Amino acid sequence: MTVPPLDTLAAQFAAIEQKLDTGLAAGDRDATRQEIIALFRTLEQGVADLTAALTGMSALKDDVKRLVDKFKAQQADAATNAPEFSGEKPVVHADHIGASTFIEKGWSRLSLGDYEAAETALKRALELSPNDPQSEALLGWAQMLQEKYDEALMNFQKVLMRQPANALARINVGYICLKKRIFGEAIEHLSKAIRLDNDKKAMLYAHFYLGLVYLEREMFEDAQSFFKKTLTLGPNLIEAYYELGRAHWYNGEFDEAKAAWSTGHATNKFNPWGKRCAEVLATVEAGGEPPRIP
Numbered sequence: 546m547t548v549p550p551l552d553t554l555a556a557q558f559a560a561i562e563q564k565l566d567t568g569l570a571a572g573d574r575d576a577t578r579q580e581i582i583a584l585f586r587t588l589e590q591g592v593a594d595l596t597a598a599l600t601g602m603s604a605l606k607d608d609v610k611r612l613v614d615k616f617k618a619q620q621a622d623a624a625t626n627a628p629e630f631s632g633e634k635p636v637v638h639a640d641h642i643g644a645s646t647f648i649e650k651g652w653s654r655l656s657l658g659d660y661e662a663a664e665t666a667l668k669r670a671l672e673l674s675p676n677d678p679q680s681e682a683l684l685g686w687a688q689m690l691q692e693k694y695d696e697a698l699m700n701f702q703k704v705l706m707r708q709p710a711n712a713l714a715r716i717n718v719g720y721i722c723l724k725k726r727i728f729g730e731a732i733e734h735l736s737k738a739i740r741l742d743n744d745k746k747a748m749l750y751a752h753f754y755l756g757l758v759y760l761e762r763e764m765f766e767d768a769q770s771f772f773k774k775t776l777t778l779g780p781n782l783i784e785a786y787y788e789l790g791r792a793h794w795y796n797g798e799f800d801e802a803k804a805a806w807s808t809g810h811a812t813n814k815f816n817p818w819g820k821r822c823a824e825v826l827a828t829v830e831a832g833g834e835p836p837r838i839p
Contacts, residue, residue, distance in 0.1 A: 548591040557584055626757065626784060627690055628713075628720060628750050644674035651683050655690075663687040678704045682714055694721045712738045712747035719754050723761070731758050749779045756788060765796035783809050783818035790825065791835050803829065 548554075561580055569577055647670035654663035667684040671677060681700045688697035698721045704714040715738045722731035731754065738744075738751040756771030772789035775782060786809025794802035809822035825835045 548587055548594060554584065554588060554591075626720075626754075628717060628746075644670045644677065644680070647673065648677075648680055648683065651680070651687065655683060655687055660687045660690045664691070676703075676707075678707050678711075682711070685714070685717060689717060689721060692724075694724055697721060698725075710741055710743060712741045712744040712751075715741070716747045716750045716754065719751065723754055723758055726761070728758050728762060731755075745778075749775060749782060752778060753782060753785055753788075756785070756792070760788060760792050763795070765792045768792040769796070781813065783813050783816045783822070786812065787818050787822050787825070790822065794829070794835050795837075799829075802835075 557580070561577065561584065564573070564577060647666045651663045651667035651670060654660070654666060664684060664687040667680050667687060670680040671684065674680065682704045685697045685700035685704065688694075688700065698718060701714045701718045701721070704711055705718065708714065715734045719731045719735035719738065722728070722734065735751040735755045735758070738747045739755075742748060752771045753775040756768045756775060759765075759768040759771065769789060769792045772785045772792060775785040776789070779785070786805050790802040790805035790809070793799070793805060803826060806822040806826040810819050810826065813819040814823065829835060
């Protein structure tokens with residue numbers, strides 16, 4: 546059964562309603578009853594078709610999310626030191642102004658890697674509900690992952706003013722300070738995240754970024770210590786093997802550097818950082834040097 550367009554069905558409804566409003570002749574009653582039944586059945590079929598289509602679309606949407614994960618996993622040039630967005634769905638409550646809808650939309654877009662759309666949605670959430678720490682934190686993520694560091698820093702600092710124990714916001718500030726080469730502030734925030742010790746992911750990245758800070762400052766042994774602690778906390782953070790290798794190499798410990806890169810590649814050869822470990826290992830074995838900048 547082919548369901549006509551909605552405007553056609555609405556016109557049929559209006560025609561029947563008009564006949565009922567003007568009064569039916571005795572001979573029209575049965576025909577009108579059949580028209581009403583037919584219209585109802587058509588709409589019922591339309592709703593069933595729409596429900597099936599929506600169910601299929603919802604399942605396909607979940608499949609597309611898996612495609613995003615596969616795409617990220619296979620991009621050798623996607624290696625980045627930025628914190629991985631946690632993807633934890635925000636706890637939101639229904640509200641009469643609709644801010645929660647935009648918070649959920651922003652989180653969803655962030656999870657998909659659509660950072661521009663996430664930023665737009667979260668800015669709208671903050672227009673509807675100003676000074677909401679959850680929206681500010683998510684907006685900071687969206688901006689940071691677009692390398693809009695000044696804007697992201699402002700939002701994370703707002704979060705920390707109200708939630709000083711928010712360790713994830715603090716490591717994000719530390720990462721931004723690292724990228725802006727404000728090393729003193731980076732150390733302050735990352736060290737505070739470690740002292741808070743209230744979030745495993747924050748603890749992992751705090752050690753990793755402190756390693757990067759000391760690597761940038763050419764304090765290679767300190768950098769090695771933090772990278773090794775990072776790998777104790779999270780053996781699958783392959784970028785720590787890559788950076789540990791650089792810290793060894795530029796400290797003159799060439800065999801240790803090669804061992805770190807070899808282990809990184811062996812741990813996950815399909816990971817972008819695992820591939821980068823293999824590439825730098827091939828470079829140095831051919832007489833080259835690892836890059837100074839990640």
